Amino acid sequence: MGVALTIGWKEFRSFLNSPLAYIFVIIFLLYLNGTFFLIGTTRDGALVSFWNLTQADMKDFFSLVPAAFAILIPALSMKLWPDELKSGTIELLLSYPVRAWQIVIGKFLAGMYMIVIALVLTLFVPFMIGEYGNLDWGPILGSYIGALLMGGAFLSLGLFFGALFSEQVTAFIVTALICALVVAVGTIMTNLNLPSGLQSITDHLSFTARFNYLARGVVPLSDVLYFLLFGATFLVLNVTVIECRKGK
Amino acid sequence: MSMIEVEDLRKNYGAFRALRGVDFAVDKGEILGFLGPNGAGKTTTMKILTGFLNPTSGKAVVAGHNVLEDSVAVRRRLGYLPEHTPLYEDMTVREYLRFCGRLRRMGGAHLSDRIVRVVGLTGLEPKFDALVNTLSKGYRQRVGIAQALLHEPEILILDEPTVGLDPNQVVDVRSLIREIGEDRTVILCSHILPEVEATCGRVVIIHVGEIVADGTPEELRSNFSARTWFDVKAMGETTRVTEVVGNVSGVAGVTATGEALGVTAVRFESVQPEGDTGPAVATALTGAGIKLVSLTPRRTSLEDVFRGLTRDEEN
Numbered sequence: 001m002g003v004a005l006t007i008g009w010k011e012f013r014s015f016l017n018s019p020l021a022y023i024f025v026i027i028f029l030l031y032l033n034g035t036f037f038l039i040g041t042t043r044d045g046a047l048v049s050f051w052n053l054t055q056a057d058m059k060d061f062f063s064l065v066p067a068a069f070a071i072l073i074p075a076l077s078m079k080l081w082p083d084e085l086k087s088g089t090i091e092l093l094l095s096y097p098v099r100a101w102q103i104v105i106g107k108f109l110a111g112m113y114m115i116v117i118a119l120v121l122t123l124f125v126p127f128m129i130g131e132y133g134n135l136d137w138g139p140i141l142g143s144y145i146g147a148l149l150m151g152g153a154f155l156s157l158g159l160f161f162g163a164l165f166s167e168q169v170t171a172f173i174v175t176a177l178i179c180a181l182v183v184a185v186g187t188i189m190t191n192l193n194l195p196s197g198l199q200s201i202t203d204h205l206s207f208t209a210r211f212n213y214l215a216r217g218v219v220p221l222s223d224v225l226y227f228l229l230f231g232a233t234f235l236v237l238n239v240t241v242i243e244c245r246k247g248k
Numbered sequence: 249m250s251m252i253e254v255e256d257l258r259k260n261y262g263a264f265r266a267l268r269g270v271d272f273a274v275d276k277g278e279i280l281g282f283l284g285p286n287g288a289g290k291t292t293t294m295k296i297l298t299g300f301l302n303p304t305s306g307k308a309v310v311a312g313h314n315v316l317e318d319s320v321a322v323r324r325r326l327g328y329l330p331e332h333t334p335l336y337e338d339m340t341v342r343e344y345l346r347f348c349g350r351l352r353r354m355g356g357a358h359l360s361d362r363i364v365r366v367v368g369l370t371g372l373e374p375k376f377d378a379l380v381n382t383l384s385k386g387y388r389q390r391v392g393i394a395q396a397l398l399h400e401p402e403i404l405i406l407d408e409p410t411v412g413l414d415p416n417q418v419v420d421v422r423s424l425i426r427e428i429g430e431d432r433t434v435i436l437c438s439h440i441l442p443e444v445e446a447t448c449g450r451v452v453i454i455h456v457g458e459i460v461a462d463g464t465p466e467e468l469r470s471n472f473s474a475r476t477w478f479d480v481k482a483m484g485e486t487t488r489v490t491e492v493v494g495n496v497s498g499v500a501g502v503t504a505t506g507e508a509l510g511v512t513a514v515r516f517e518s519v520q521p522e523g524d525t526g527p528a529v530a531t532a533l534t535g536a537g538i539k540l541v542s543l544t545p546r547r548t549s550l551e552d553v554f555r556g557l558t559r560d561e562e563n
Contacts, residue, residue, distance in 0.1 A: 006350040010336070017338045088334035092395075095298040095328040096351045097320045246302045 003098055007106025011080060012113045024075040025118050031068050032122060036061045056133025061125055062143040062215050066208050069147070069154055070179035076114050077158025078172040080107040085166035100242040104235055107159055108152075115151040119144060138217035146214030149227035150207055154179050156234035163241045182207040250309075251276045251403055251433040252297065257306035259292050259457075266292045268457035269306070274450075276402075279429035281448030281465075282437045285558050289457045290437050291331055294405055297435075298328045311402055324352070327396035331407040331437075333388050337381035341372055341391055344380060348395045366394040369424060371417075385412030393421065397428070404428060407437040422447050441551045451550070455558040465550050472553040476518045478526065479505070481541035482533050486512045492536045498525040511541055518545075 015021040035041060040049030041060040048060055084090045093103065126140045158175040165171045185202040203209050210223040252274040259267040267289045274280045284290045295301040296308055299319040307314065313321040336344060345366070349359040367373055370390040375383055380391065389412050396404060406425070410418045425434060425447050438444050444451055445465050453461040453468075461468050482489050486504045489512045494502045498520030506513040518525040526543060533540050 002353065003351055006347065010339075010347050013343075014336070014338055087337075088330065088332060089336055090334075091295070091298075091300050091330045092328065092334055093351075094300050095323055095326065095330070096348070097324040097353075098351055099320065246300065 001102075001105075004102040004105040004109065007098075007103055008109030008113070011107050011110030014083075015076070015079070015110060015114050018079065020079070021076060021114060024072050025114070025121070028068050028072040028118055029121055031071075032061065032064050033125070035064055036125070050129075053129075053133075056129050056135045058126055058129060058135075058140055058143065059215065061122075062147070062211075065143075065147050066150065066183040066211055067180075069151055070176055070183050072118065073111070073115065073151060073154040074158045074172045074175035074179060076111050077155050077175060078162055078168045080111060080159055081162030082166050082168045082171055085163070100239045101235075104159065104163075104238045104242065108156060108235060111155040111159065112148075112152060115148065115155065119147055119151075136217070139215055140217075142217035142219050143215040145219060146211045146223075146227075149214070149224060149231075150211050153207070153227045153230040153234075156231040156238070160234040160238045160241065163238050184208075250274065251278075251311055252435070253307075253309040254293070254297075255307045257293065257296060257308055258304045259289075259296065259301065260304045266457055267296075267303070267306075270454065270457070270459055272452050272459055272462060274433055274435060276433055277429065277431055278450060279425065279434040279436060279448045281444035281451040282435055282454065283439075283441070283444060283451060283554060284454035286439075288454045288558070290454055291407060293454070294328075294330075294407055294435070294437060297322075297405060298326060299323055324399075325402045327399065327401035327404045329392045329396045329404075329406045329409055333392035335380045335388060335391055338379065340377050340379055341367070341383075341394075342376050344391065345394060345398060348398055352399045354399060362398055362400070366397045369397065370394045371420065386414060386417055389413055389421075390417075393424075401432070403433045403435075405435045405437075408439070409436065410438075410440065410443060418443070441549070441554055445550050453554060453557055460557045461553065468550065468553045469548045472548055472556055476525075477546040478516055478518060478529065479542070479544045479546055480514045480516070480529065480533075481511050481543075482514070483510055483539040483541060484512055486514075488536070489514055489533070489538060492532055492538060493529055496525070496528045496532045498528065 037050045040047035040052075041063055042048070043060060053060075084093070126135060126137075129135050154175075157178060158171065161175045162168075162171040165174070182205060185206045185208075210226055213220055213223050250273045254270055254272050257267050257270040258265070270289065270293060272280075282290055282293070292301065296303050297310055297315060299315055299322060302316060309315070310322045311325045313325075315322050336347075339347065342363070345363045346359065349355070349363065354362065367376060370393050372387065372390050372394060375387050378387075380388065383391065389409065393406070393409060396406065409425070410421050413421060422443060425436060428434060429447075429449075436444065436448055448465070450464055451461070451468055452459055461471070463471065480489070480493060486507050490502050490504055493499055493514055493516055498518055500517045500519050502514060502516040504512065505515050516529075526545060530540055530543055
């Protein structure tokens with residue numbers, strides 16, 4: 001684990017040296033706060049923003065997070081593998097007594113640090129709402145846990161495609177499309193009046209639906225496991241991709 | 249004791265057979281020069297030894313550990329400088345070496361001492377806190393060498409270590425390699441034949457995925473061609489010089505190679521020890537009243553061997 005932490009820290013430092021990482025975190029924050037404070041989200045056909053909230057909750061704020069993650073996280077993850085593979089530093093890294101899973105976990109940790117930073121920068125919102133009304137912190141905590149779990153799942157997806165394509169732009173587009181899809185099956189697609197059989201499948205696949213359960217503050221085990229399994233699957237696939245490159 | 253043993257190593261990239269059964273061994277304390285034209289399989293062999301690529305078949309044992317079965321144990325004992333020196337661009341030399349040490353589970357005072365030591369050995373002090381992406385090719389190369397030496401590896405594999413260095417640095421790096429080679433095992437991949445000749449006790453030449461020569465530079469030269477040539481320049485007519493030289497015993501194949509300003513250049517092959525033929529030719533020319541300008545023995549160089557073995561049947 002020490003090696004994974006070393007690699008994670010190095011990759012994190014590399015994020016902090018990268019203007020692109022800052023730009024995407026800023027876009028993420030601008031999108032969330034701009035929509036929540038200035039434009040408003042639709043709830044029951046009416047536009048609701050921070051200024052006309054009828055009760056102190058962050059439901060509307062967190063409803064924006066899945067879509068925002070679908071852009072932010074592919075943008076972060078696209079850097080992690082393609083840089084390593086294209087510059088050839090992987091050859092030197094793999095000549096060290098380091099195992100593929102340690103590199104994968106290290107890179108995953110670096111991405112998680114960035115996601116944590118992005119989420120920490122949103123913390124002023126609940127504190128501000130708490131100033132004006134009686135905020136129930138349960139759903140807030142659930143939402144943050146859900147965001148971390150969903151973020152981790154997206155990140156492992158992006159990491160995998162980065163290793164598979166070793167090309168930043170391709171990795172970004174494919175990851176963003178799949179992230180958008182798993183977000184959309186729970187939101188836009190619920191309005192399509194799908195047959196009930198298909199509807200239950202899309203509900204099971206949907207990240208948004210599961211994120212919304214967590215955001216109620218109950219943290220159901222099945223939803224937590226869904227995100228964890230999704231993330232773990234792509235991390236394992238990622239290790240496999242790296243191992244397979246040896247035999248190419 | 250063999251530190252590196254390679255047996256019937258084969259590697260296919262799709263239909264392309266990059267290695268077609270490579271065998272060689274390197275002993276402890278030996279500096280092996282690994283030569284071959286581009287695309288001959290040099291780098292592929294190194295990538296297999298360092299665990300970056302798996303062979304299609306065959307066996308490679310490094311420091312007693314099979315590279316396929318016990319790759320981490322191999323890599324712990326190995327320092328590697330890959331071709332083109334890939335480095336992390338956005339770190340300083342200090343940060344980079346510290347990172348490398350941590351990956352090898354080094355730490356504390358030991359790591360700091362080793363970093364100071366390798367930075368001193370490679371002359372990196374002036375660039376210790378410079379970002380890697382600001383370094384010249386020569387300094388990058390030294391960072392690559394420094395990381396390979398950091399953990400005092402038993403085995404050092406250097407792929408083109410002096411590319412991009414200026415002549416002074418080249419001399420420094422070569423003497424560094426010789427120094428390391430005294431008690432460690434070194435494989436030096438290179439195109440630069442004089443470098444290999446000056447540094448390596450033994451040379452392996454690989455061509456189209458097969459080893460075509462293996463021995464000391466001296467052995468390679470004598471196996472390839474035991475002949476010694478002489479270039480003679482003398483003041484006299486070509487026919488006369490050729491005749492006089494041709495009459496000396498031990499001389500064969502006299503050919504005129506040029507004439508200018510009354511000086512004739514002639515080349516001949518010595519079929520007897522050069523210590524006998526040379527003086528005999530000099531005496532004969534002087535005896536015939538021809539002034540000798542120069543008499544130069546010319547031995548088969550490693551370059552001749554290399555070109556002779558690898559020029560044919562390209563690919």
